Amino acid sequence: MTVACSVLEELEEAFENSFQKPQIYKDSWVTGYNEFGEGRTLPEVYEGILLDEGYTEEVEHTECWGARLSANGFMDCTEWTLFWSEEEAAEYLMDMWLVG
Numbered sequence: 001m002t003v004a005c006s007v008l009e010e011l012e013e014a015f016e017n018s019f020q021k022p023q024i025y026k027d028s029w030v031t032g033y034n035e036f037g038e039g040r041t042l043p044e045v046y047e048g049i050l051l052d053e054g055y056t057e058e059v060e061h062t063e064c065w066g067a068r069l070s071a072n073g074f075m076d077c078t079e080w081t082l083f084w085s086e087e088e089a090a091e092y093l094m095d096m097w098l099v100g
């Protein structure tokens with residue numbers, strides 16, 4: 001078993017009974033910033049939403065891994081955070097959202 005596999009298995013097990021579940025995807029992402037310097041990141045196919053919401057100051061395009069927690073069937077989710085590897089994304093979710 002590789003290290004990457006064990007991190008992903010550990011993540012799945014850790015969130016097994018959680019309302020929000022981890023989502024990790026490799027995709028093309030777009031990050032836009034508003035006039036106050038606040039940023040928002042979405043999959044690139046939703047670039048129009050960022051622009052419509054005023055995130056037009058500095059628009060950056062990146063191909064990498066995105067991670068967040070989401071409650072399937074609900075609108076509850078955390079913001080997307082980007083990483084260069086799937087393992088980094090899994091470790092981030094473990095470190096940031098699991099307490100104890």
